[in-house]
Amino acid sequence: MTAPTTSTTAADARGRWGEYGGVFVPESLMEALRRLEAARSEAWADPDFHAELARLNKQVIGRPTPLYLASRLTEMAGGARIWLKREDMAFTGAHKINNTLGQLLLTKRMGKSRVLAETGAGMHGVATAAAAAYFGIPCRVYMGAEDTRRQSHNVARMKMLGAEVFPVATGTQTLKDAINEALRDWVTTVEDTHYVIGSVVGPHPFPQMVGDLQSVIGREARDQMLDQAGKLPNAVLACVGGGSNAIGIFRGFLEDAAVKIYGVEAAGTGVEGTPHSAAIGLGRPGVLHGARSYLLQDPDGQILPAHSVAPGLDYPGVGPEHSMLKDSGRVDYLTATDSDALAAFKALATSEGILPALESSHAVARGLDLAKQIGKGGDVLVCLSGRGDKDVDIVAGSLGL
Numbered sequence: 001m002t003a004p005t006t007s008t009t010a011a012d013a014r015g016r017w018g019e020y021g022g023v024f025v026p027e028s029l030m031e032a033l034r035r036l037e038a039a040r041s042e043a044w045a046d047p048d049f050h051a052e053l054a055r056l057n058k059q060v061i062g063r064p065t066p067l068y069l070a071s072r073l074t075e076m077a078g079g080a081r082i083w084l085k086r087e088d089m090a091f092t093g094a095h096k097i098n099n100t101l102g103q104l105l106l107t108k109r110m111g112k113s114r115v116l117a118e119t120g121a122g123m124h125g126v127a128t129a130a131a132a133a134y135f136g137i138p139c140r141v142y143m144g145a146e147d148t149r150r151q152s153h154n155v156a157r158m159k160m161l162g163a164e165v166f167p168v169a170t171g172t173q174t175l176k177d178a179i180n181e182a183l184r185d186w187v188t189t190v191e192d193t194h195y196v197i198g199s200v201v202g203p204h205p206f207p208q209m210v211g212d213l214q215s216v217i218g219r220e221a222r223d224q225m226l227d228q229a230g231k232l233p234n235a236v237l238a239c240v241g242g243g244s245n246a247i248g249i250f251r252g253f254l255e256d257a258a259v260k261i262y263g264v265e266a267a268g269t270g271v272e273g274t275p276h277s278a279a280i281g282l283g284r285p286g287v288l289h290g291a292r293s294y295l296l297q298d299p300d301g302q303i304l305p306a307h308s309v310a311p312g313l314d315y316p317g318v319g320p321e322h323s324m325l326k327d328s329g330r331v332d333y334l335t336a337t338d339s340d341a342l343a344a345f346k347a348l349a350t351s352e353g354i355l356p357a358l359e360s361s362h363a364v365a366r367g368l369d370l371a372k373q374i375g376k377g378g379d380v381l382v383c384l385s386g387r388g389d390k391d392v393d394i395v396a397g398s399l400g401l
């Protein structure tokens with residue numbers, strides 16, 4: 001089993017990714033983050049930690065997840081073969097569990113007795129609640145009050161898993177406010193509590209740690225492409241919210257110069273002047289939630305509200321590693337609109353019998369275009385970050401079912 005430290009990119013000693021990342025937090029959290037980084041690097045260097053992580057990946061998550069040749073979708077697009085990395089088949093239905101189980105294992109190792117998490121649509125909250133239940137550790141999840149109303153199913157799932165859901169009634173009552181509130185809790189409880197961040201965002205060492213735990217996706221996918229296709233793909237695509245499933249799969253291919261890599265952000269309705277979530281494509285660098293990165297902000301630097309039909313892409317920022325990869329030109333960042341995603345959802349459902357998450361559908365949409373562009377004989381790999389069962393109400397409404 002390969003260690004999660006075999007990332008092809010890493011933050012520097014100050015937790016910077018080029019000019020991005022860093023540790024922009026109140027003094028009261030500095031010591032906690034220093035201790036977390038010490039615990040992380042010590043665990044990462046310990047073969048026993050990796051052995052236990054490998055066991056969890058296999059026996060709890062069900063890894064490796066399949067690499068799936070989408071034959072009928074390929075036929076429909078009429079070009080390069082389309083391969084799907086099936087994170088939708090991981091325990092709890094998305095890639096987020098790769099991160100939460102790893103962080104809970106670290107929590108136990110640090111001797112902490114409680115975890116906190118933030119959640120937007122509820123997927124990270126559910127994955128943290130499941131991992132906390134597995135380890136027998138109490139869990140509190142902060143969630144915007146508006147989101148608790150929109151995502152009542154996930155609130156129920158978290159409670160069934162034994163977590164306490166704490167509605168946040170400040171600001172826009174969404175993910176951004178939930179993160180602020182979770183950070184506030186952590187400042188006063190840091191002695192016995194670990195904060196499980198859900199994506200490659202936040203202050204160092206979170207972007208490094210979450211990226212390393214998700215890089216299992218890319219390691220498996222690269223081996224599986226060589227095994228099943230006999231070669232590497234021409235292009236790799238993933239949707240980008242905070243950016244963790246994308247970093248997970250990208251890390252497997254960053255050093256393969258011939259492989260083109262694409263992140264797909266949510267363009268919302270696509271109508272100029274309406275809210276969207278394309279922080280890299282249409283934002284500019286600033287500081288949010290403890291790190292410097294591309295952000296959606298107004299001319300005064302106030303954070304703009306994000307929007308996407310996919311609840312998990314609805315975040316005004318993006319991880320610092322993506323900001324660096326954008327500036328270096330190694331990764332191209334594209335967008336897909338709400339209606340592009342819905343069309344891709346429908347195409348995948350009817351051609352393969354797979355209901356993809358609306359987030360993942362953004363990557364599928366641009367993957368279909370690239371497959372046509374690259375043409376027969378080529379191979380396109382798309383990260384299918386999660387299953388779409390959580391989205392049936394939204395899709396049914398949008399398609400008039």
Ligand SMILES: *Cc1c(COP(=O)(O)O)cnc(C)c1O
Binds near residue numbers: 094241
């Ligand atoms: C949360 C989520 C995302 C977005 O998060 P990233 O950190 O950008 O990966 C994408 N897909 C699914 C299925 C999710 O649940």
